[in-house]
Amino acid sequence: xxxxxxxxxxxxxxxADPGEKLLDLLRREGYKGAKRGCSTGDCGSCAVIxxxxxxxxxxxxxxQADGHTITTIEAIGTVxxxxxxxxxxxxxxxxxxxxxxxxxxxxxxVLLDKEKDPTLTQIREALSGNLCRCTGYVKIENAxxxxxxxxxxx
Amino acid sequence: xxxEVNHSRLKVxxxxxxxxxxxxxxxMDFRELLIVKFMKSPxxxxxxxxxxxxxxxxxxxxxxxxxxxxxxxxxxxxxGQGHPEPSPYDTYMFDKKVRYVGDPVAAVAAxxxxxxxxxxxxxxxxxxxxxxxxxxxxxxxxxxxxIHDEExxxxxxDREKNLAGHVDVKVGDVEKALADSEFxxxxxxxxxxxxxxxxxxxxxxxxxxxxxxxVIRTSxxxxxxxxxxxxxxxxxxxxxxxxxxxxxxxxFGTKQEVYLEYYAGMITKLTGRPAKIELTREEEFxxxxxxxMAVKVKxxxxxxxxxxxxxxxxxxNTGAYGSHALTVMFNAGSKCLPLxxxxxxxxxxxxxxxxxxxxxxxxxxGATQGYACLEQAMDILAEKLxxxxxxxxxINHIKKDETSPIFAxxxxxxxxxxxxxxxxxxxxxxxxxEEGLNWSDTKPHTEKTGRIRRGKGMAIFMQGSGIPLVDMAxxxxxxxxxxxxxxxxxxxxxxxxxxxxxSQIAAEALETTTDNIIIYSSDxxxxxxxxxxxxxxxxxxxxxAVKVTGEEVLKQIRMVAAxxxxxxxxxxxxxxxxxxxxxxxxxxxxxxxxKYALYINNQFQIGYIxxxxxxxxxxxxxxxxxxxxxxxxxGKIEIIKYMCxxxxxxxxxxxxxxxxxxxxxxxxxxxxxxEGYLFNKKGxxxxxxxxxxxxxxxxxxxxxxxxxxxxxxPSGPFGxxxxxxxxxxxxxxxxxxxxxxxxxxxxxxFPMKPEYILELMEK
Ligand code: FES
Ligand code: FES
Numbered sequence: 001x002x003x004x005x006x007x008x009x010x011x012x013x014x015x016a017d018p019g020e021k022l023l024d025l026l027r028r029e030g031y032k033g034a035k036r037g038c039s040t041g042d043c044g045s046c047a048v049i050x051x052x053x054x055x056x057x058x059x060x061x062x063x064q065a066d067g068h069t070i071t072t073i074e075a076i077g078t079v080x081x082x083x084x085x086x087x088x089x090x091x092x093x094x095x096x097x098x099x100x101x102x103x104x105x106x107x108x109x110v111l112l113d114k115e116k117d118p119t120l121t122q123i124r125e126a127l128s129g130n131l132c133r134c135t136g137y138v139k140i141e142n143a144x145x146x147x148x149x150x151x152x153x154x
Numbered sequence: 155x156x157x158e159v160n161h162s163r164l165k166v167x168x169x170x171x172x173x174x175x176x177x178x179x180x181x182m183d184f185r186e187l188l189i190v191k192f193m194k195s196p197x198x199x200x201x202x203x204x205x206x207x208x209x210x211x212x213x214x215x216x217x218x219x220x221x222x223x224x225x226x227x228x229x230x231x232x233x234g235q236g237h238p239e240p241s242p243y244d245t246y247m248f249d250k251k252v253r254y255v256g257d258p259v260a261a262v263a264a265x266x267x268x269x270x271x272x273x274x275x276x277x278x279x280x281x282x283x284x285x286x287x288x289x290x291x292x293x294x295x296x297x298x299x300x301i302h303d304e305e306x307x308x309x310x311x312d313r314e315k316n317l318a319g320h321v322d323v324k325v326g327d328v329e330k331a332l333a334d335s336e337f338x339x340x341x342x343x344x345x346x347x348x349x350x351x352x353x354x355x356x357x358x359x360x361x362x363x364x365x366x367x368x369v370i371r372t373s374x375x376x377x378x379x380x381x382x383x384x385x386x387x388x389x390x391x392x393x394x395x396x397x398x399x400x401x402x403x404x405x406f407g408t409k410q411e412v413y414l415e416y417y418a419g420m421i422t423k424l425t426g427r428p429a430k431i432e433l434t435r436e437e438e439f440x441x442x443x444x445x446x447m448a449v450k451v452k453x454x455x456x457x458x459x460x461x462x463x464x465x466x467x468x469x470x471n472t473g474a475y476g477s478h479a480l481t482v483m484f485n486a487g488s489k490c491l492p493l494x495x496x497x498x499x500x501x502x503x504x505x506x507x508x509x510x511x512x513x514x515x516x517x518x519x520g521a522t523q524g525y526a527c528l529e530q531a532m533d534i535l536a537e538k539l540x541x542x543x544x545x546x547x548x549i550n551h552i553k554k555d556e557t558s559p560i561f562a563x564x565x566x567x568x569x570x571x572x573x574x575x576x577x578x579x580x581x582x583x584x585x586x587x588e589e590g591l592n593w594s595d596t597k598p599h600t601e602k603t604g605r606i607r608r609g610k611g612m613a614i615f616m617q618g619s620g621i622p623l624v625d626m627a628x629x630x631x632x633x634x635x636x637x638x639x640x641x642x643x644x645x646x647x648x649x650x651x652x653x654x655x656x657s658q659i660a661a662e663a664l665e666t667t668t669d670n671i672i673i674y675s676s677d678x679x680x681x682x683x684x685x686x687x688x689x690x691x692x693x694x695x696x697x698x699a700v701k702v703t704g705e706e707v708l709k710q711i712r713m714v715a716a717x718x719x720x721x722x723x724x725x726x727x728x729x730x731x732x733x734x735x736x737x738x739x740x741x742x743x744x745x746x747x748x749k750y751a752l753y754i755n756n757q758f759q760i761g762y763i764x765x766x767x768x769x770x771x772x773x774x775x776x777x778x779x780x781x782x783x784x785x786x787x788x789g790k791i792e793i794i795k796y797m798c799x800x801x802x803x804x805x806x807x808x809x810x811x812x813x814x815x816x817x818x819x820x821x822x823x824x825x826x827x828x829e830g831y832l833f834n835k836k837g838x839x840x841x842x843x844x845x846x847x848x849x850x851x852x853x854x855x856x857x858x859x860x861x862x863x864x865x866x867x868p869s870g871p872f873g874x875x876x877x878x879x880x881x882x883x884x885x886x887x888x889x890x891x892x893x894x895x896x897x898x899x900x901x902x903x904f905p906m907k908p909e910y911i912l913e914l915m916e917k
Contacts, residue, residue, distance in 0.1 A: 032181040033174020035403070037353040038435040042844035045353055073174035082169055090168030093809035096817065097649020098171025099354045099403030105172060124853045131844065133353050133404050134649050136816030137852040138860070139809075 003066045007031075008075035016062035022048075023057040026072065033073035033102040037131070044130030047103035048072050054110045056129070073102035076109060084154070085109060085147045094143035096134030103130045108144050116152055118144075157730075158661040159872045162809035163668045166654045167401065167647075176401040179357045179373050184428040187359070188217055188263040190421055191270035192437075193277055195252035195259050198286035198509035198837035199299065202250050202259065202279060209276035210262060215269035218424045219277070221260035222248035225420060228387050229307050232413035233477040233514065234376035236624055236685050240567030242309035242318055242476040244302050247387055247416060252281075253301055253474035254509050255838040256440040263421040263429055286509040287316060288837050290344070290448050290471045293506035301474065301507040310476065311505075318472050319480035319505040319567075323487070325559040326498030328452075331463035335454030337538045341531040342450040343902040345523045345886070347443050347831035347839075350516055351849055354403020355438040360418040361428035368395050368419055373402040375409040375646050376686030381678045383412040388419050395419070399676035405648040406821070407515035408442045410688045411477060439842035442514030443831075445482045445505075446471045449527035453535050454498075461496040461550050466524065468503040473512040479505040480567040482513070485520030488570060490528050492558030492773075493616050494550045499560055509837050515688055517818060518882040521617055522825075529613035529887030530900065543891070544588050547614050554578050566689075571622045573770040577875065579863035580614060580775040583799035586861065587612060587779030590797050599898035608794065609896025610781050613887040616773035619867075619876035620691030623769055627696035628682035629703040631660060632761030633711070635752065637731055637744025638670045644684025645696035646676045650878055651810035652692045658806055659697045659871050663704025664711075665728040666744065682763050690876030693806055695768060697871035703764030710760045711744065714751045718742050772867045774875045775801045778884035781857075784896040789911035791827060791889065795857040798884060801865050804873030808862060811877045815860050818881025824850040826885035830905045 003014045003025070016025050023046045026034050034057055037043035041059040048057045049071040077083030082090075085108050095101050104127060111118055111126035118126070123144045132140060170176040207219040225248055231241035252259060260277055264270035285299045292298060293316045302313045311317045332338055358372035368390070374380050377397040385392045402409065414431050421429035433441060447470045454463035468486045472479040487501035516522075536543035552558060554575055562572040587593070596610045630642045641660045647653040657671040664671075675681060684696055708728060715733035716723045725736045731744040742750075751760050779797040784790070798819055805811035828848040832840045841847045866873035890901045899914040 027180075032177075035178070035354065036180070036432075037355070037403075038844055040435065040843055040845070042435075043353055077173060079169045079173050079175055082173060086169065086172035089172050090164055093162070093165070093813045095165060095168045095171050096651065096813055097352070097354070097402060097404045098167070098176055099178065099352075099649070101171050102174040127852045129851075131353060131849060131851055133351055133406070133821065133849065134817045135813055136818075136820030136858070137850075137855045138816045138820075138858055139813055141852065 001063060003062055005065055005068055005070050007070045008072060018063065020062045021058055022060050022062045022065050025062040026057055031072045031074055035099050035102065044103040044107065045100050047106050047130065049106055049110055054107050073106060076105060084150050088147040088150060089143045092139050092143040092146055094135060094139040100130055100132040104132065104140055108147060112148055112151055116148065118148060156662060156872060158658045158668050159806045160804050162807055163654060163658055165651055165810065166657055166673060171401065178354060178401045178403060179359060179371050180432065184359060184361060186427045188421060188425060188427050188429045189267045189270055190261050190263045190418060190429050190431045191267060191274060192258045193260040193274045195255060195257040197252060197281055197283050198255050198288065199284040200252050200281040201284065202252065203282050204280045205260065206278040207260060210273040213273040213276060215265040216262060216273045217427065218263040218421050219260060220420055222250050226389050230383060230387055231477060232411045232475065234379035234410040234412045234686060237382060240480050241478055242307065244307040244310055245475045254511055255836065256511065257474060261417050263425065286837050288509060290469050290506060293508050301509060316507040317504055318476035318507055319483060320503065321484060322502045323563045324500045325563055328463045328465050328498045328500040331498035332452060332454040335462045336457050337455050337535060339453045339531050339535045339538060341527060341534055343527045344448045345446050345526055346904045347446050347511065348825050348829045349439050349443050350406035350408040351438065352404030352406060352408060355433040355435060356409065356414055356441055357432040358415050358418050359428060359430045360422040362422060362426060368422060369398065370395065370415050370419060371398045371400060372415050373409055374399050375405045375648055375688055376412065377646060377676045377678055378644060378683055379686060380412050380415050384416045384419050387416040388423065396679045399646055402648055405687065406517045407519065407688065409648065410515040411442045435844065436842035439847065440511045440839055442477065443511050444516040445513035447486060447523040449486065449523055451527045451531040453531050455535060455539065459539050459541050459546050459549055461494050463498040464491060464494060464496045465500040466491060466528065470505040471508050471510065471513065472505050473508055473510045475512045476505065476507065477512055477514045482520040484564055484567055486524035488560060488564035489521035489617055490524035492560045493552055493614065495552055495556065495558065501564060511839060517821065517879045519879065522883045525613065525615055525883045526886040530890050533891045533894065544584060544593055544612060548584060551580055551614060566621045566624060571769060576772060576869065577803055577865040577867040578775050579801035579865045580777065583775065583777035583801060583863055584614065586799050587777050587797050591779040591781060591795065596895065599895055602896065605786055607784050607786060607896045608781060609784065609892040611888045611892025611895055612779045613884060613891060615776040615880055615883045617690055617876065617880040618771040618773055619694035619870065620768055620771055621689050622771045623767060625685045625689060625691045625695045626765060626767045627684040627699040628763060628765040629700040630682050630761065630763040631703050631707045632759055633744065633748045635745065635748055637748050638672060639664060641671050641673045641700065642681040643673065643675045643696060643700065644681045645692050646687040648687055650687065650814065651807060652687065652696065654810060655693055655806045656696060656700045659700045660704045662872060663701050664708055666731045670731060690879045693874050694870050694876050695766060697806065697874060698766035698768065699764055701871040702766055703762050706762040706764055707760060711747055714747050714760065715742055718747065718750055768869060770869055772869055772875050774877055774880050776880045776884060778888040780888045780892050782889060782892045782896060784893060784911065786897060786915065789908035791893065791906060791911065793857045795859065797859045798881060799861045799863055800877065800880060801863045802877035803865050803867035803870050803875035805862050805864065806872065806874050811862055812860055814878045815881040816858065818879065819858065819860065819884060820850050820855055822882035822885035826889055827905050828907065
């Protein structure tokens with residue numbers, strides 16, 4: 001079946017099997033920043049933004065994305081031109097193995113897009129679906145706070 | 155005083171990871187890729203009477219089915235340790251017997267995962283079920299079934315008793331010292347199964363490169379051991395195998411196991427096609443785990459609190475196979491007992507087989523289990539002595555220039571090496587914690603009332619830095635035209651930041667900046683040898699190799715500069731990638747020097763391969779001070795404050811070092827309070843998902859205060875010791891001590907979940 005989406009600002013048509021999960025489609029099409037940590041919706045490493053909301057792409061069928069707008073980590077920034085959030089995550093030491101990082105950064109982006117000055121509780125809630133086994137979350141939390149500060153003063 | 159080390163340089167791969175660009179194992183596409191799935195044993199202990207794979211083989215889309223009948227039978231260990239591994243050779247690619255629920259019976263390679271899974275349903279296996287051993291207590295009972303009764307395994311201590319390993323080490327006369335002591339304590343606990351849960355599960359892809367050699371791209375901590383063990387099991391020479399570790403999504407010890415790569419390699423050998431094995435999260439839970447241990451500690455002291463005797467008895471459960479069986483058990487003694495200076499010490503350890511999931515290396519490596527008991531026993535002793543537990547530690551803990559006979563008596567599955575403590579901040583850490591937690595205000599549990607009760611607990615720890623005289627690392631450095639350097643290391647960055655730390659060490663040694671170092675790591679064809687990332691060795695051992703290599707390269711730079719600047723080598727000053735002649739102040743950049751050596755005169759490649767081993771394993775030290783709240787109605791424990799001070803020598807990259815401690819502490823908190831395996835009566839793990847096996851998320855973390863205490867370790871690169879493991883040891887004993895201080899009960903089983911705390915309080 002054909003799936004029409006706007007992905008990272010570009011209109012594309014993908015062919016997918018009816019049972020195919022969005023994560024599998026994305027990875028097959030080269031959006032490798034979405035990672036697979038569990039396939040059961042419990043870790044957040046496969047997260048992408050669909051119509052402004054954070055979605056675990058392993059949980060939904062590719063077909064459910066038809067007609068929608070998808071943003072993956074690849075559109076947030078690049079190595080040479082990173083987004084403030086990406087740069088801040090690195091500066092704050094919030095990236096260790098980096099496997100959870102795309103999901104964490106997308107969760108942060110969704111939060112900061114709607115909440116310029118989030119409370120600690122909002123930050124924790126926004127990132128609570130993203131598991132990280134490396135960092136202990138301390139530096140991730142700092143990175144979100146610092147990113148918000150920097151984005152406000154832009 | 156340092157220019158590059160001891161500064162929080164940005165992680166060299168940080169932006170590429172944050173941009174989602176960095177390549178993990180599964181981030182490269184392979185044509186004709188086969189997906190490999192396992193058929194797993196439904197029984198904890200059974201003989202395979204027959205296996206019929208014909209229907210599976212005939213199933214469209216299936217390209218290979220492998221099992222014990224058509225693969226080589228090579229006894230080996232999956233423990234990715236140095237050669238010869240101190241673990242028993244009791245494992246086979248496939249065996250005629252299965253020893254835990256989940257043991258691989260066959261593997262199917264197919265065009266898709268769905269096809270492979272369908273085909274597995276068509277395999278007919280006839281089992282003869284055997285009685286299963288499902289606990290430490292059962293393993294050595296008389297008449298118990300022998301788990302490893304096969305004839306060709308070796309290195310097993312006593313197979314009839316299901317004993318994978320055993321040791322009994324005595325220093326002085328413990329029995330007499332205990333009998334003579336005015337105060338004695340005997341305390342026993344049992345720690346639980348848990349899993350590392352790296353967010354990227356185990357994954358590997360094998361393929362044939364253009365000359366027909368086998369390449370294995372794998373999420374491993376030990377690429378060189380993967381090559382060696384795969385060569386053995388696949389019966390092919392090392393020269394025909396290349397192992398590449400790309401970015402990997404965490405390891406924590408579980409990726410020190412070599413047990414998937416050879417299945418993929420076998421499929422590629424048979425079919426000529428690339429083959430991928432990716433564990434599901436459920437499979438990850440029964441891949442490798444932490445050794446559960448029954449630990450008993452006896453302490454003897456006089457009225458002044460000085461310890462006369464320490465005895466530790468450990469029975470470790472290695473599960474169905476003896477991966478790290480001996481060494482993890484040894485470490486419960488060797489990493490715990492030297493912390494206190496008793497003259498009479500005994501360590502008696504056994505490792506038993508059971509028909510439960512296989513244990514392996516896990517951050518903390520036995521020390522975590524040992525301290526869970528020892529540091530509670532110290533508090534019990536303090537209470538008997540009517541002494542402050544902090545004071546008891548202060549007078550007994552090992553200090554600078556002191557040694558412990560245990561260093562020589564207990565090593566890595568054999569005798570250790572003697573060593574003296576040359577760097578420690580433990581005393582300062584204890585002062586810091588005592589003050590920060592207002593320790594002098596601590597009241598006993600008998601004075602506490604009300605529903606919510608607060609308690610304070612503390613504990614102290616040490617670990618090691620690499621395995622002395624065993625762990626070897628090497629590095630190669632060469633200069634490029636522009637004065638930049640390629641640094642190639644066998645060391646393995648699991649996300650720990652070792653690529654960054656090693657780049658900083660190279661830059662410091664080479665009198666240049668970290669951004670002039672181009673690092674490439676962990677590729678058996680391209681990088682020199684390194685044992686890999688385990689035993690807290692990378693910064694200390696691999697860092698040592700990078701430092702000596704940098705220093706040799708610097709000598710060559712100095713020689714060429716002297717030739718160019720027409721002065722003696724002694725007259726050359728090297729700083730910030732520039733050579734200056736002290737004679738006339740003339741300068742040459744590293745770029746000038748490189749081009750001169752490559753193109754102009756007496757041409758040669760400035761470069762060197764250096765190696766390093768260490769005769770000692772200097773311990774990092776840690777003190778933990780915690781305050782908790784216990785809800786006596788629900789049994790729930792809340793952390794109010796968790797102060798953790800760590801002495802890791804010179805932190806090469808303070809931010810990354812803090813991150814190592816934070817990660818280890820949170821992993822440890824999760825282990826202490828929420829993580830645990832549920833088994834059914836037949837030995838099947840029942841909660842293999844993140845929904846049913848709770849690991850901490852960001853909302854669970856509170857009250858952490860982590861501080862690095864700087865010391866200078868003379869044997870380490872620029873004063874560094876290790877940092878990555880020690881933090882995980884703290885939560886169980888520190889929280890258990892605080893629990894006692896709050897409500898007067900002692901936790902002997904884990905995790906300390908609310909139901910368990912209530913049960914303890916009701917007793
Ligand atoms: S892979 Fe989708 S939530 Fe874990
Ligand atoms: S950085 Fe490794 S899982 Fe988060």
